Amino acid sequence: MENxxxxxxxxxxxxxxxxxxxxxxxxxxxxxxxxxxxxxxxxSTLAMAMVGLLRAGCHRVAGKVTLAGQSLFDLSQLxxxxxxxxKVSYVAQSAAAAFNPFYRLGDQVTELAALELGTPLAxxxxxxxxxxxxxxxxxxxxxxxxxxxxxxxxxLQRAMIAMALINDPDLIxxxxxxxxxxxxxxxxxxxxIRKIVTARGCGAVYISHDLAVVAQLADRLMxxxxxxxxxxxxxxxxxxxxxxxxxRALVAAKxxxxxxxxxETSVPIIALRDFAAGYGGVSTVRDINLDLSAGHITxxxxxxxxxxxxxxxxxxxLVDVHGGTATFHGKPLAPRIESRPREARRxxxxxxxxxxxxxxxxxxxxxxxxxxxxxxxxxxxxAAEERLRMLMRDVExxxxxxxxxxxxxSGGQKQRICIARALxxxxxxxxCDEVTSALDPLVEESVIQxxxxxxxxxxxTLLFITHNLGLTRRFAHEVAVMQAGRIVEFAPAAQIFAxxxxxxxxxxxxxxxxxxxxxxxxxx
Amino acid sequence: xxxxSRKQLSPMRxxxxxxxxxxxxxxxxxxFLVFVGTALLPGDTASALLGQNATPEALAALxxxxxxxxxxxxxxxxxxxxxxxxxxxxxxxxxRAVSEVLLPRLGNSLLLASVAAVFLLPVxxxxxxxxxxxxxxxFDRLLGFTSMLFLAMPxxxxxxxxxxxxxxRMGWFPSMSVAPFFGGAAAWINILALPVISLVIIGxxxxxxxxxxxxxxxxxxxxxxMAEVKGISRRRIIxxxxxxxxxxxxxxxxxxxxxxxxxxxxxxxxxxSYPGLGKLMVDSVSYRDLTVVQACGLLFxxxxxxxxxxxxxxxxxxxxxxxxxxxxx
Numbered sequence: 030m031e032n033x034x035x036x037x038x039x040x041x042x043x044x045x046x047x048x049x050x051x052x053x054x055x056x057x058x059x060x061x062x063x064x065x066x067x068x069x070x071x072x073s074t075l076a077m078a079m080v081g082l083l084r085a086g087c088h089r090v091a092g093k094v095t096l097a098g099q100s101l102f103d104l105s106q107l108x109x110x111x112x113x114x115x116k117v118s119y120v121a122q123s124a125a126a127a128f129n130p131f132y133r134l135g136d137q138v139t140e141l142a143a144l145e146l147g148t149p150l151a152x153x154x155x156x157x158x159x160x161x162x163x164x165x166x167x168x169x170x171x172x173x174x175x176x177x178x179x180x181x182x183x184x185l186q187r188a189m190i191a192m193a194l195i196n197d198p199d200l201i202x203x204x205x206x207x208x209x210x211x212x213x214x215x216x217x218x219x220x221x222i223r224k225i226v227t228a229r230g231c232g233a234v235y236i237s238h239d240l241a242v243v244a245q246l247a248d249r250l251m252x253x254x255x256x257x258x259x260x261x262x263x264x265x266x267x268x269x270x271x272x273x274x275x276x277r278a279l280v281a282a283k284x285x286x287x288x289x290x291x292x293e294t295s296v297p298i299i300a301l302r303d304f305a306a307g308y309g310g311v312s313t314v315r316d317i318n319l320d321l322s323a324g325h326i327t328x329x330x331x332x333x334x335x336x337x338x339x340x341x342x343x344x345x346x347l348v349d350v351h352g353g354t355a356t357f358h359g360k361p362l363a364p365r366i367e368s369r370p371r372e373a374r375r376x377x378x379x380x381x382x383x384x385x386x387x388x389x390x391x392x393x394x395x396x397x398x399x400x401x402x403x404x405x406x407x408x409x410x411x412a413a414e415e416r417l418r419m420l421m422r423d424v425e426x427x428x429x430x431x432x433x434x435x436x437x438x439s440g441g442q443k444q445r446i447c448i449a450r451a452l453x454x455x456x457x458x459x460x461c462d463e464v465t466s467a468l469d470p471l472v473e474e475s476v477i478q479x480x481x482x483x484x485x486x487x488x489x490t491l492l493f494i495t496h497n498l499g500l501t502r503r504f505a506h507e508v509a510v511m512q513a514g515r516i517v518e519f520a521p522a523a524q525i526f527a528x529x530x531x532x533x534x535x536x537x538x539x540x541x542x543x544x545x546x547x548x549x550x551x552x553x
Numbered sequence: 554x555x556x557x558s559r560k561q562l563s564p565m566r567x568x569x570x571x572x573x574x575x576x577x578x579x580x581x582x583x584x585f586l587v588f589v590g591t592a593l594l595p596g597d598t599a600s601a602l603l604g605q606n607a608t609p610e611a612l613a614a615l616x617x618x619x620x621x622x623x624x625x626x627x628x629x630x631x632x633x634x635x636x637x638x639x640x641x642x643x644x645x646x647x648x649r650a651v652s653e654v655l656l657p658r659l660g661n662s663l664l665l666a667s668v669a670a671v672f673l674l675p676v677x678x679x680x681x682x683x684x685x686x687x688x689x690x691x692f693d694r695l696l697g698f699t700s701m702l703f704l705a706m707p708x709x710x711x712x713x714x715x716x717x718x719x720x721x722r723m724g725w726f727p728s729m730s731v732a733p734f735f736g737g738a739a740a741w742i743n744i745l746a747l748p749v750i751s752l753v754i755i756g757x758x759x760x761x762x763x764x765x766x767x768x769x770x771x772x773x774x775x776x777x778x779m780a781e782v783k784g785i786s787r788r789r790i791i792x793x794x795x796x797x798x799x800x801x802x803x804x805x806x807x808x809x810x811x812x813x814x815x816x817x818x819x820x821x822x823x824x825x826s827y828p829g830l831g832k833l834m835v836d837s838v839s840y841r842d843l844t845v846v847q848a849c850g851l852l853f854x855x856x857x858x859x860x861x862x863x864x865x866x867x868x869x870x871x872x873x874x875x876x877x878x879x880x881x882x
Contacts, residue, residue, distance in 0.1 A: 080782050106787075113784025126775035130874060131797045141783060176873045192783075 032057040034200045034232035040078060040092030048074050048087065049256045056200065056232040061222070063247025063264065064236045065279070067469035068440075071256040072236045076204045079234065080117055081109050097199045114145055118193030122205040124185035128177035135173020138192040145196065160191035164221060183214035190221060194229075201225075203235045207242060211332035212496065216540040219246055220553060238469060240283050241499060241542035244268055245549035252276050268544065282474040283499065283544050298323040298458060298490050299344065299362070299377075304353035306343030312351045313339040314514045321458065324484070326491040328501040328522070330537070331511035337494045340511070341460050344492070345379045375405040378451035382463040384443035388435040394446055395431040401453040420449040423486075425479060441472035445479065452483070460492045465500070477504060498541040502526050510534045568869060576858045580851065584636070587850035588629050591843050597621055598645040598841040632847060641851075646842040654833070655848055662822070662829035666814045668745055669752035673814070674807050677757040681764025685772065686791060693765075700758035708817050712751045712824035719747060729826045748825045755817050760810045767802035771795045801868035808867070812860035815853060 035056040042049040049071045056062040066072050077084060078094055081101030094101045097116040101109060121127040128137060138160065139153040148156070154173060161169035164187040177185060186206060193201050203222060207215040223246060226233045237243045243250060243264075250267050252259040252275065259273050271277045297320035307313035314336040321327050329337050342348045344355065346366030355362040357376070363369045381387040388397055395417060402408045402416055421428050424445040435443055444464060451459055461480070465473040481504065483489060495501060501508055505522040510533065518531045529535045542548065599615040616622050623631070635642060641651040684693040703711065720728035726747050771777065772795055780794045819831030826832065834849035 077782075082782060110784040110786060113782060115784075119779070119782040121775060121779060123775060127779040129776040129780070129794055129798065140785070144785070144789075178874050 032059075034058055034097060035079060035234070036093075036095045037079070038093045038095075040075075040094060041090040042071075042074055042078060042083065042087055043090050044086050044088075047090075047256055049078070052092070052253075052258060054251055054258075054261065056234055058199075058232050059226065059230045060248040061226055061233045061235050061246050063243035063250040064234060064253055065238065065240055065243050065250060066253035067238055067471065069255070070253045072238075072253060073204065074256075075253070076119070076202050076234070076236055079200070079202055080113055080119060114141055115196055116198055117200045117202065118196060118198040120186075120189050120193050120201065120203045120206045122208055124189045125177065125182060125209075127189060128185060130177055132176075133173060134175050134177060134180070134188050138173065138188060139195055141196045156195065157191070160194055161188070163194075164188075164191050165217075166191075183210055183217070186210060186214075186218055187221065190218070190225070194225065197229070198231060200232045200234070203233060205237055206235075208237070208239070212498070212540040212542075213332065213536060215242070215542075216552065219542075219549065222246060223549065223553060239542070240279050240470065241544055244544055245542050252279070265546065268546070278471055280544070282470050296323050297321060298358060299492075300356045300359075301344070302354045302356075304340075304343070304355055305351040306339060306348045307351060308339075308348065310349075310351075312514070313348075314343065314511075316515055317353065319509055319516060319519060321490055321492055322507065323457075323490050324488060325506040326484070326493055326504055327507045327509060328505035329492060329494045329509050329511060330496060330498060330501055332496060332537075335511040336514040337496075337511055338462055339514075341379070341462050341492060341494050345377060345460055346374075347379075371405065375454045376457045377460070378454050378456040378458070379460045380444075380447050380451050380462065380464050383467055384440065384447045385435070387447055388443060390434060390436050392435070393431070394433055394435070394438075397435070397446060398431075398450050398453050401450055405454045416453070420453055423452060423483065424449045439472075440468055441476060444468065444476055448476075448479070448483075457488065458490045458492065460494070462494045463496070464493075466495065466497065473500075498537060499543070510537065565869065568866070572862050572865065576862060579858055580854055583854040584633070584847060584851050585629060587847055588632070588843070589625070591838065591841065591846050592625050594838070594841065596841060598843065601839070601841045602646065632844070636847075636851070641848045642844040644837075644842055644845050646837070646840040646845070651844050651848045654845060655830070655852070658828060658830045658833045659852065661827065662815075662818055662831060665745060665748055665752070665822070665827060665829055666811070666818050669749045669756070669814055669818075670811050672749060673753045673756045673760065674810065676753065677760035677810065678764050678803060678807060680757070681761040682768055682796075684761065684765045685768035688769065696761060696765075700761050702758075703754050704758040704762075706755075708751070708755045708820040709824050711754050712747075712821055715747050715751055715754075716824070744827075748821050748827055751821050751824070752814060752817055755821075756810055756814055759813065760806055763806045764803055767799045767806065768795065770802075771799045774798075797871075801871045804867045804871065805864040808860050808864035812857050812864075815856050815860075819853075 033055050035054075037052055037054050040049055040052040041047065052075060054062065064072055064075065074084065074087065078089075079096065081094060081096070081104065083089060089102055096112060099108075099112055099116075101112065104112065128134065135154060135157045139148070139157050142148040142153055142156060143150075157173045158169045161172045166172050166184055166187055172180075172184075172188070180188070186209075190206075206222070207218050210218060219242065222233065222235070225231075235243060235246050247264050249262065250264045251261040252267070252273070254275055259275050260267065260271070262272075267276060268280060271280055299319075299321040301317050301319045304317035304319070305312040305315045317340060319327075329340065331337050339348055343350055344362075346362075346364065346369055350364035355364070357373065362373065366374060398417055398420055399413055402413050406416075408416055417431060418428050421431060426442060426445050426449070430438065430442065430446075435446065438446065444467075447464075465476050468476060477500065480491065484491065493501075493505070501522070507519065508522050508525040509516050509519040510525070510531065511517070512533050518525065518529065518534045520530070525534060526538065529538060539552070597616070599612050599621060603611055603615065613622075620628065620631075632642065641655075643650055644654050647654065680696055684696045687693055716728045719725050726743060728747075777790060777794055780790045785794065818829060819834065821827070822829040822831040823835055830849055830852065834846060834853075837845040837849065
């Protein structure tokens with residue numbers, strides 16, 4: 030087809046094991062082609078192959094990549110470099126890492142203009158200024174004089190898109206460009222991408238693990254799993270009538286609303302009044318009034334830097350408390366964990382975002398879970414063995430994992446081990462700090478379902494910290510919205526989502542990508 | 554562009570002040586430890602000078618003359634009070650002013666170390682960069698093997714092997730660098746050759762490995778990958794994208810190499826009987842010549858601390874993150 034910018038036919042790439050198997054796709058001018066898959070699906074290898082690049086240790090076994098009429102793997106190194114300079118651009122996930130810290134942004138953005146066309150400096154400044162203006166960057170005249178570390182993550186991401194536009198490419202590859210951004214910034218970048226592709230008529234590939242984002246942006250979609258194509262088709266068709274089980278599960282994980290089981294009582298188990306906390310004398314969170322109702326899930330939402338984690342850590346006694354009161358079952362809760370009696374510590378357990386960092390890599394799973402059993406419950410010997418097996422059953426893991434090291438487990442398994450470790454203390458309150466944000470969508474869904482099942486069988490109260498409003502909508506009883514260290518709105522979930530009272534809550538809700546058709550169009 | 558404000562300059566000033574203070578404290582500690590260490594050795598200057606013929610009366614008299622009958626702390630404070638005014642006293646063994654004994658030796662040592670550095674740095678840094686660029690090639694493997702070999706070998710052994718091969722068997726160079734020097738440049742080359750080769754062999758392994766690692770770390774970054782995806786040539790990626798970012802690391806490594814050279818010099822001077830500061834210090838320890846040992850210790854510490862300071866200072870200068878404030882106007 031004349032309109033085709035990129036075509037991949039039967040591409041197979043191996044490292045030691047196959048990474049990509051028999052991948053075929055075509056991208057046309059003016060369309061956004063979405064690639065969705067979980068980590069390890071081969072998304073990044075595919076993205077690199079689109080510019081004719083194979084990472085160290087990888088080799089192409091079969092297949093062809095044709096970009097702008099040239100078969101990339103048949104070109105010499107010099108020809109390949111020329112194609113990359115003229116025909117294609119790449120927008121990486123972490124703009125902070127993809128910009129060279131040594132040079133000013135303007136010089137990096139216009140490097141290709143200098144190399145290819147020999148554009149003089151003054152003219153390049155003008156080009157950069159124009160692009161920065163197009164991408165709505167602040168002070169476009171002087172933005173290029175900044176170094177990468179001097180601008181925010183969202184601005185850097187936009188600067189990288191400016192860099193991608195400098196050579197007026199036929200194809201732009203977006204490799205998870207919004208994963209590191211807050212929802213409101215993510216929406217801005219999504220709008221920009223849509224606008225650019227429409228205005229310039231270039232082709233685009235958008236790679237992501239977030240189905241909601243891809244569903245809104247892409248015209249056509251390819252689902253990738255374990256290096257193989259699960260299915261390809263128009264986004265609408267895939268969303269509405271997925272042919273494969275895996276796609277169905279992905280869609281279901283984003284759309285099902287499992288109404289949470291409402292607990293009978295709603296007595297506050299933890300109550301904060303005018304609570305303030307922070308690091309080194311600076312109160313990062315202030316004026317906090319929050320009740321955690323027994324048996325409920327309270328979601329603490331907000332963008333990065335809003336103080337969610339600081340507040341959670343302050344409740345756990347890990348951060349200096351600067352004022353106000355915290356009570357547990359109506360009795361004052363000592364501010365520092367060191368001054369809390371063992372019994373109080375047992376009743377409040379914390380699960381971290383990254384299980385990799387929260388588990389000692391040298392400890393076997395048995396030791397990791399056994400320690401709180403012995404420390405809080407004094408359970409040892411045969412009784413402990415019995416409890417360990419029960420806990421493994423509770424978190425739905427096979428018992429033989431007890432003798433494994435964390436290094437040999439998957440991300441989802443590790444997070445389940447962390448949950449089991451917290452449960453070993455037999456707690457009343459679980460603080461879950463972004464416990465699923467490092468997990469793939471289906472694994473995230475299974476961990477959420479696990480937490481819900483656990484809450485049915487024991488009296489647990491959850492403080493669930495997340496930036497994922499889609500998730501919050503599906504399982505929170507109460508929602509507290511944080512902004513700049515304060516709770517701007519705290520209400521039952523139904524009320525927050527149906528009738529948000531605060532402008533900021535509305536902004537957040539607006540920006541959260543939904544699967545519904547037309548969501549993106551309504552925001553252009 | 555906005556003018557540099559006070560805020561912009563302060564990281565640099567903070568750095569200089571804090572490192573100045575910690576450097577001074579380190580120097581003080583070093584002189585005190587050297588003082589105590591020398592005093593703890595059995596015997597003192599008096600017994601070393603008088604040897605086996607010493608009578609108790611002669612010893613006592615000499616000790617009184619040299620001020621050795623004072624308590625240790627008092628002697629240290631006395632030394633310190635003079636040292637801060639630049640007076641390092643007189644050599645207990647020879648009676649000459651310490652500076653007069655020291656300065657020619659310092660000159661010799663600096664000559665040896667700097668000639669070694671001139672050969673060592675380009676070889677080691679260049680080798681490290683080349684090994685990183687052609688990672689896992691036969692060249693990289695060969696360098697990796699030889700540098701491990703020399704890293705594992707004690708400095709004196711390298712010296713003795715060189716003496717055996719080039720002085721004893723081949724007879725090309727003298728085995729001892731005996732003073733006095735005369736005969737112009739040719740004689741100097743003759744005397745310096747083996748000690749310099751030893752220092753280069755000992756020092757290069759460490760420097761080359763560190764440089765290689767620093768370059769590899771930069772080559773593995775996302776921004777180098779980005780440059781590759783942009784279609785930048787390999788040559789430009791290495792020269793313009795990778796090297797500037799490895800510059801601060803390479804500078805630090807180079808300067809620390811020179812600092813380590815100063816340490817290696819002590820051993821090598823002993824092996825070749827080269828009349829430098831290191832040999833002077835070791836000889837003075839055997840005479841219990843406290844004032845000379847003390848001054849040598851001070852000089853070595855000063856050079857080492859100064860080099861460290863310089864390394865960190867230059868690293869700070871070439872890093873835009875440190876030079877420029879986090880958020881511009």
